Amino acid sequence: MHHDALETRDPAAREADLFARLTAVLAAAKSMPGWAELLAGVDPASVTSRAALAAVPILRKHLLPGLQKEKPPFAGFAATDLSHYGRYFVSPGPIFEPETRSADPWRAARAIVAAGFRKGDVVLNTFSYHLTPGGFIMDQGARAAGCIVIPAGPGDTDRQLDVIEQLRPVAYTGTPDFLKIILDKAAEAGRDASSIRKALVSGAAFPPSLRDELARRGVAGYQCYATADVGVIAYETEAREGLVLEEDVILEIVRPGTGDPVPDGEVGEVVVTLLDPHHPVIRIALGDLTAVLPGASPCGRTNVRIKGWMGRADQTAKIKGMFVRPEQVAEVAKRHPEIAKLRVVVTRENEQDVMTVRAEARDCSDALVKGIGESVKAVTKLSAKIELVPLGGLPNDGKVIADERPVG
Secondary structure (H helix, E strand, O other), X not given: OOOOHHHHOOHHHHHHHHHHHHHHHHHHHOOOHHHHHHOOOXXXXXXXXXXXXXXXXXXXXXXXXXXXXXXXXOOOOOOOOHHHEEEEEEEOOOEEEEEEOOOOOOOOHHHHHHOOOOOOOEEEEOOOOOOOOHHHHHHHHHHHOOOEEEEOOOOOHHHHHHHHHHHOOOEEEEOXXXXXHHHHHHHHHOOOOOOOOEEEEOOOOOOHHHHHHHHHOOOEEEEEEEEOOOEEEXXXXXXXXXXXXXXXXXXXXXXXXXXXXXXXXOOEEEEEEEOOOOOOEEEEEEEEEEOEEOOOOOOOOOOOEEOOOOOEOOOOEEEOOEEEOHHHHHHHHHOOOOEEEEEEEEEEEOOEEEEEEEEEEOOOOHHHHHHHHHHHHHHHXXXXXXXXXXXXXXXXXXXXXXXXXXXX
């Protein structure tokens, strides 16, 4: 069962619709001071394809706290007409977010339905309603899907069990860890939490071992990928094959430290564009790693699928007292067209840091080794060992800096 017909539309029609809407969103964004500065050289009418979008500047999430502190409240990245907003939130960072006045502003309803929630289901929502938007993301998504929500928030397990026994919710939203805590406590105390039969979890790892344990206890658990600043990005379906992208999201996977898209299947950094003219998000790099899966989901949804969260893209390492960043690795690679992929490996030998640069190269030569070494020294101010490997010789894990030094 799908939330609406958009989930099964022709992929080409979806792509055309997204980029037709993007033009208007870019134009609206340029009326906002922060976006106007970032997008100064961008003509909205010209951004009609993924290739054109890839030329638009990246906004990095980790820069938002500083930008918002300089220009409160939202660094000029939101509409100046505040009547479009119903709530303000603050998430760790701190990052401040406005919420627009729509029924499902964080786009959670499709994830709710994909997890098996149905109209009339009573949902125990244990995400926090305090300052951060997590509680409201799931609350509004569940109500948009026709569910009844218990705004429980996190913690106070005994009281949660009182609520479960009295109101008999059939569904749960929250972190997977807290659901396990509730079920464990119920078993220990002889309390009845058996009404909960389905769950949509986020905010923490949901390994197959935990999913299977919940299933043995009679709970079908599904996960979604969401962040406090952009809401739901992708969600799991009954096919259990990756996460399906939300309909109003343009997703790019880029090489860490750059805005350059990687080929489908290669691990890279998540970059998201959202099509809300009142709170536009244009190419925000979230710092998370994932990869696109080939083909469509067997569940019938036709949107792009991703593998899910695969780690963090911020791989900055301090080597011999100097910071080496993914952006610098990307700069070295750009200087040598023969390089397909580059990876810095940091180790310790004789109580000293050692930097080794491994490059996938189409044509290996002593001249290329020398050239890469000179580029590394020019960009990072550090010397490095240079190793050339054949195409496909580096791991497909999204890492451009692998710090293998012992901890401690």
